[in-house]
Amino acid sequence: MDNALKQSVDILLNVAIAEDKSAQDATSKLLLGSEKISTGIYFKEPGILCGTKIISYLAKQIDAQIKIRWNYKEGARIKKGSLVAKILGPANLVLSHERIVLNFLQKLSGIATLTNKYVAELKKTKIKILDTRKTTPGWRYLEKYAVQIGGGQNHRMDLSESILVKDNHIRVHGGIKKTLEKIAQRSGRKKISVEVENLGQVKDVVQFKIDQIMLDNFSKKETLSAIKIIRNSNKARIELSGGFTLKKIKSIRNLDVDYVSIGRITHSAPFLDISMGVLR
Incomplete structure (x- = not known):
């Protein structure tokens, strides 16, 4: 320990x-x-x-x-x-x-x-289960440890570990392009992930050197289109996010994505x- x-x-x-x-x-x-x-x-x-x-x-x-x-x-x-x-x-x-x-x-x-x-539902696929920072105050290290024991992987342990650009960052900076241009100038060697909410943002993000792209609450049709755009123009890993239940997660088994992040494995x-x- x-x-x-x-x-x-x-x-x-x-x-x-x-x-x-x-x-x-x-x-x-x-x-x-x-x-x-x-x-x-x-x-x-x-x-x-x-x-x-x-x-x-x-x-x-x-x-x-x-x-x-x-x-x-x-x-x-x-x-x-x-x-x-x-x-x-x-x-x-x-x-x-x-x-x-x-x-x-x-x-x-x-x-x-x-x-x-959740891990069992994605057995024999390349998709890995990620946790989130939706943890009980004071319990984060223990809860994320339990995720590992269950076969999942840890996302960021804290805010200092890597860069994750979310919707509110983008709104403050007046758009995703302006946000990523600033990130590119100052990020150093930290891993960069970007949360996107629509296909327009996906098309903007793939123009930058990004490590991971999170598709937040995309429909099945939007997800398929986003995967095609990313795989054809960028080497970024693809993460899905957005209310995945044990029943819903079965629908992504055949998708060409790398991760799915699930808040409920810690908060619920x-x-x-x-x-x-x-x-x-």
Whole structure:
């Protein structure tokens, strides 16, 4: 686990403990002590396991007495009812932090699982699934990590990483040509991507040296025309964007594009149904 992930986990764990008041767990104070217990983590629905190293690190930060043994590797496809891990530690510590541990695991596994469903729909094609910056504040590194575990690829991690010219940039500069002329003068070596909204903009963009062209909310007919224009006059990679559901994404399987970016794999992925139970 790299430093960026560790830093994110440290920050999020502190927030989670503070808001849950784990050290002041009224129920655990009345009923539990430091006696050792063993608990199991179960998948109550099928999905992709994501967060094994993160959860192990998180448990260690909570208390070194808490030990986790994983029965499956990161990214494994888990069946409903599977015991994915065992946790051993003091009863008061394990149970007062149960919800925090599960929240992390359910969120990450949910993102990985939804991403993997999209990846499966484009199996045997060259098209790659990209995430977006539509992430939960503070969770970006973890959510984008989960996308990778699910088989997707990361778009920009942050605004400094590359240049992405969007509709509002173009409006401020009075048109796409003026915008790209200015970008060409100052971009340096950063990757340049441009979001286009119509075929007229596509024809303008291909006149410039661009790394990636994003077709935003194009119809099927417009997409086919745009692909032809780009492939005949430019070496730019082609990205599709715009509300792709699992049903809708099937329609692009045979298109000559390189990427499809999907915001919902981070902003709308449901928590995977995962539970923890005391083992007897």
